[in-house]
Amino acid sequence: MSSVTLNGIAMPHVTEEKEKDIREDIAWAQINRDVLASLERPRATYWALFALAFCMFLVGVGCEYYQYNTGLGVSGMNNPDVWGLYIATFIFWIGMSHSGTLLSAILHIIHADWRKPIYRFAEAMTTFSLMTAGLFVAVHLGRLWQIYYALPYPNERWTWPNFQSPLLWDAMAIFTYLSSSILFLYVGAIPDFAICRDNATGWRKGFYDVLSLGWMGTDRQWRNFRVAYLVIACFLIPLAVSVHSIVASDFAMSQQPGWHITSFPPYFVAGALYSGCAAIITLFIMLRHTFRFEEYMTMPILDKTARLTFVIAMVWTYLNLIEYSTVWYGDNAVAKETLIQRATGPYSIYWWSMNFLGSVVPFTLIFKKLRANLTAMMIVSLLLNLGMWLERWMIVTPTFSHGYEPWTWNHEFFPSLVQWGIVFGSFGWFGMLFMLFCKLVPCVSMYEVKEMIFHRKLAKLHTREA
Amino acid sequence: MSLEQTLNDWTRLRQTHPLPGSHPDLKWAMAIDLDACTGCNACVVACYAENNLPVVGKEKFAAGQAMHWMRIERYWNDTDENSPDHGAQFLPMMCQQCEAAPCETVCPVGATNHTADGLNSQVYNRCIGSRYCSANCPYKVRYFNWYNYPEQEMAWPEPLPMQLNPDMTVRTKGVMEKCTFCVQRLTDAKNTARNEGRQVHDGDVTTACAQACPTSAITFGNLSDPHSEVAQKWRLQRVEIDKDRQLKDIDGSHPGLRGYRIFEDLRPYPSVMYLERVRDTQA
Amino acid sequence: MTIKRILGLFNDFDQATAALRELRGANLPHLDWNDVTIKSPIEHPDVEAVLGVRPIAVRKWTLVGAIMGGSLGFLGIATSQGNFFSQLKGGKPIIPLPPDFVLTYEMLILGGVYITVLGFLVCAGLPTRVKSELYNTAVSEDQIGVMVKSNTHCIAEVRKIFEAHNVLSVQEEVVAS
Numbered sequence: 001m002s003s004v005t006l007n008g009i010a011m012p013h014v015t016e017e018k019e020k021d022i023r024e025d026i027a028w029a030q031i032n033r034d035v036l037a038s039l040e041r042p043r044a045t046y047w048a049l050f051a052l053a054f055c056m057f058l059v060g061v062g063c064e065y066y067q068y069n070t071g072l073g074v075s076g077m078n079n080p081d082v083w084g085l086y087i088a089t090f091i092f093w094i095g096m097s098h099s100g101t102l103l104s105a106i107l108h109i110i111h112a113d114w115r116k117p118i119y120r121f122a123e124a125m126t127t128f129s130l131m132t133a134g135l136f137v138a139v140h141l142g143r144l145w146q147i148y149y150a151l152p153y154p155n156e157r158w159t160w161p162n163f164q165s166p167l168l169w170d171a172m173a174i175f176t177y178l179s180s181s182i183l184f185l186y187v188g189a190i191p192d193f194a195i196c197r198d199n200a201t202g203w204r205k206g207f208y209d210v211l212s213l214g215w216m217g218t219d220r221q222w223r224n225f226r227v228a229y230l231v232i233a234c235f236l237i238p239l240a241v242s243v244h245s246i247v248a249s250d251f252a253m254s255q256q257p258g259w260h261i262t263s264f265p266p267y268f269v270a271g272a273l274y275s276g277c278a279a280i281i282t283l284f285i286m287l288r289h290t291f292r293f294e295e296y297m298t299m300p301i302l303d304k305t306a307r308l309t310f311v312i313a314m315v316w317t318y319l320n321l322i323e324y325s326t327v328w329y330g331d332n333a334v335a336k337e338t339l340i341q342r343a344t345g346p347y348s349i350y351w352w353s354m355n356f357l358g359s360v361v362p363f364t365l366i367f368k369k370l371r372a373n374l375t376a377m378m379i380v381s382l383l384l385n386l387g388m389w390l391e392r393w394m395i396v397t398p399t400f401s402h403g404y405e406p407w408t409w410n411h412e413f414f415p416s417l418v419q420w421g422i423v424f425g426s427f428g429w430f431g432m433l434f435m436l437f438c439k440l441v442p443c444v445s446m447y448e449v450k451e452m453i454f455h456r457k458l459a460k461l462h463t464r465e466a
Numbered sequence: 467m468s469l470e471q472t473l474n475d476w477t478r479l480r481q482t483h484p485l486p487g488s489h490p491d492l493k494w495a496m497a498i499d500l501d502a503c504t505g506c507n508a509c510v511v512a513c514y515a516e517n518n519l520p521v522v523g524k525e526k527f528a529a530g531q532a533m534h535w536m537r538i539e540r541y542w543n544d545t546d547e548n549s550p551d552h553g554a555q556f557l558p559m560m561c562q563q564c565e566a567a568p569c570e571t572v573c574p575v576g577a578t579n580h581t582a583d584g585l586n587s588q589v590y591n592r593c594i595g596s597r598y599c600s601a602n603c604p605y606k607v608r609y610f611n612w613y614n615y616p617e618q619e620m621a622w623p624e625p626l627p628m629q630l631n632p633d634m635t636v637r638t639k640g641v642m643e644k645c646t647f648c649v650q651r652l653t654d655a656k657n658t659a660r661n662e663g664r665q666v667h668d669g670d671v672t673t674a675c676a677q678a679c680p681t682s683a684i685t686f687g688n689l690s691d692p693h694s695e696v697a698q699k700w701r702l703q704r705v706e707i708d709k710d711r712q713l714k715d716i717d718g719s720h721p722g723l724r725g726y727r728i729f730e731d732l733r734p735y736p737s738v739m740y741l742e743r744v745r746d747t748q749a
Numbered sequence: 750m751t752i753k754r755i756l757g758l759f760n761d762f763d764q765a766t767a768a769l770r771e772l773r774g775a776n777l778p779h780l781d782w783n784d785v786t787i788k789s790p791i792e793h794p795d796v797e798a799v800l801g802v803r804p805i806a807v808r809k810w811t812l813v814g815a816i817m818g819g820s821l822g823f824l825g826i827a828t829s830q831g832n833f834f835s836q837l838k839g840g841k842p843i844i845p846l847p848p849d850f851v852l853t854y855e856m857l858i859l860g861g862v863y864i865t866v867l868g869f870l871v872c873a874g875l876p877t878r879v880k881s882e883l884y885n886t887a888v889s890e891d892q893i894g895v896m897v898k899s900n901t902h903c904i905a906e907v908r909k910i911f912e913a914h915n916v917l918s919v920q921e922e923v924v925a926s
Binding site for chain 3: 569570571578
C-alpha cells in the first residue's frame, strides 16, 4: 500500500475496501448455527405478538360473520359505489406479492447475489400476500357460498365460467401465481430443509425429513436443482408481470371514466414492485432485529434495497403523472372531470396524501445517512406502503363518485366500520402466517449465503493474485 | 364432426354483434317520448308491483341502496325557470338492453348474457354477486340485493306476500337484478303465440311501465316487425340500432328529428330510444 | 465379489477436486465412473466438471410442460366457450381471441412450472430415503463428501487416494456380497 503524491503533496490513501455486503470469512458451520437458532422454541414475546395478530384476525372474522349473515349492505356500499375497500385492499395485497418475485427471480437472473440472505422471507411474503388477497375475493362476493361457480369444472348443466371476464382472468392468473410461488419457495428451500433435518430432534426431525424429500446434496441433485430453479425463476417473471397486468385489466378493460386508461397495466406493475420493495425493507428491519441477523442482513444490503425502492418509486411516479397528463391532454370530458374531482372533491385529502407519500417521501432515500438509520427506514417504508394502499383506494372509489350519469357526481362514499374491520383483520392474518413461517422454515437461505461467501472469497483471491 | 362443419362453426363463433339482421324475428325495443312524460312515477310503481321489488325504506334509500329498476331522473334547466315547469325535466331510466352490453363481458360466471330475442338476460341462480356488471354499466341501472329483503328485512309483512307476482321470483341477498322488459310477460306471450301457431303480434304484450303510463309516453314492441308501433317510431326518427351515430347528430339537415339514444358514443347499442322534448325555442 | 461404498469427507472443494483428479488418473479397473458421486452443502460446477458431462434432462420436461399447458389450456377454453355458444356476451365473438390469449399465456406458464417441478423431482431422484446410501450430516454443514461404489479392492485403493489428500473422515459400508 504505497502512498500517492501529487505535486509533492502526499495524498491520503483511498481505502480499497468499502463496506461489504457480507463478511467473506464467516464459517459455514456458523451460518447453520445462527439461522437454525431462529427456529428454536419461541419465547414469550413471540407468543404475545402472535396473540396480537390473532386478535386482529378475529376482528376481521367477526366483521365478516356479521356481513355474511346480514348482507353486503352493512359495508356501506350502494349503487353506484359497488366496489369499496375490498377490491382496493385485494389489489394492495397482490401488489405486495411482487416483492418476492422481484428479489427471487429478477435479481437471480442478473446474478445480483446480495439478494441471497433476504430473498427467502421475501418469497414467503409473496405467498402469504397472495393468500391474504384471496380472502378479499371471497369477502367481496355477494354469494360467497357459491364462489365455486367461477371454477371451470364440468357439470351437468354444461355451464362454464365466462372466460371473457377480467375477474376470471384474475382467478386463473392468481391461482397460477400462488401455486408457482409456493412451489418455487418450497423447491428453493429443500436444501435448507435437509440442514434442518440433520440438526433437528423430536417431532421436527420427522417434519423436516418429510419436507426435505431425502435431499443429500449429491451432484445429480444439485445439477438438476440449479437448472430447475433457474427455469422456474424465468417463468415467474413474466407471470408476475402478467398477473398484475390482468388485475389492472379489471379496470382498464372497463369503460368507466378514470379507469379506461391503457397505461394501467404497467402502472399497476410498477406500483406492485414499489409496494413489495417497501415491505421488504419493513420486514428486513424487523427480522434483523428479532433474530440478530446483523451478519447476514447487513446494512449495505439494506442500502441497496433502499436505492432500488427509490428507483422503482421514480418509475411509479412517472407512470402516475403520465396518467394524469394523458387524461388532461385528451378529449374525454368525463375522464377529465373525474380527474379534477379526485383533486378537488370529497377525496382530495386522500388523493393528495397518496401523491405526497408516493412521490415526495421516497426522496428521503437519496440521503445515505437516512438509509443507514434503521428507525427512519422503518418509518419511511411504512409510509410508502400507506401511500400505495391509498393509491389503490383512489383508483377504485373516485370513479364511482363521478360516472357518466350526472346523479352520481360528488357523492362521498365512505366505507363503513365493517369494511375497515375486515381490512384490519387481513393484516392480522398475514402477520400470523408470517410468524408461523419464521418458526418453521429458515427465513435466511443457508445454502445460498454459503454460496455467496464462497464466490466472494474466490473473487477476492483472484483479484489479489491479479 | 367433419372439417367443413368445424370451419362453419368457427365462422359462426367468431362473428361480432350487433349485425344488421342478427334478430330477424324478434327484437324487443322501446321508445320513450320525453315530451309526453310528466314525471308522475306511475311506471316506477307498476314496475315494483310487477317484478316483486322490495321497498327498502327511507334510511336505505338515503344510503343509495334502493331497488327501483325503473327510476325517474330529474334534471333542472336553470335557463327555463320562467317556463311553466320551471326547468324540470324527467328521464325514465331503466336497463337499456344494450346489443353490445358492457355488463355481459365482465361477469365472471356468465350470469348475464344476450338472448335470441335481443334482451340482456340476468340469471339470478348463477350470480355470485361480484358486481362487476354494475361497475361497468354506464347507465348504472343494475341493482344489487344488499340485504335479504324477503326474510330478514321483512319487506313484505303478512299479508303482503299475497300481492307478489307468482310469475316472478323473489330474490335473496347477494344477487344482481335489473329491468328485464318484463320478461315473464314476454315469455307468456311467446308461448301463447307458439301454441296458436303464429308469431307474436304487436300489442299482444306490453311491459308494466308502458301499461301504466297515463300519457302513453312509453311504447314497447318488436323492432323486427316493420309494422309495430315501436318500429315505426324508430323509423320515423331515422334511428338504427346498429349505428353509433344517428342522422340527427351527423348534420343539422333534419331539424325535426327528436329521437336519440343515451351514451351512444360509448357504443353499447342500446335498445331504448328517447324522443327529445319539443322546445319552444322561438318564444 | 463384495460391493462396497466409501464416503470420504474433505474440508474444501480444492482438496476434493484434487482427490477426484487423482482417482480419475489412477484408471482403476472395475470402477464405473457413474458410481462416483459428490455430496456438498452448495453446488459447485467446477468439481462437477471433473466428473464429466452428465445430462440435465429438466429442460426437456419444461418444454413439454409449457407446450402441453398452453395447448390444453386453449383447447379447453375454446371448447367450453363454443359449448356456451347460445349465450352472446357484449357483442363480442363467442370465441374471442384477446381473452383466450391471456388465458393461454397463463396456462402455458402453469404447465411449464408444474412439469418442471415434476421433472426436477424425477431427474434428481427425489424423494429418496437418506438411509439408502452413506450420508454424513457434515455434508449439509461445511464438508465435501466424495462417494465411490465399487468392489473391495478398488475401495482400498480409493481409501489410499483419499488419505493422500487430507481426508477428514472415511466411512464404508457393504452394499452386496
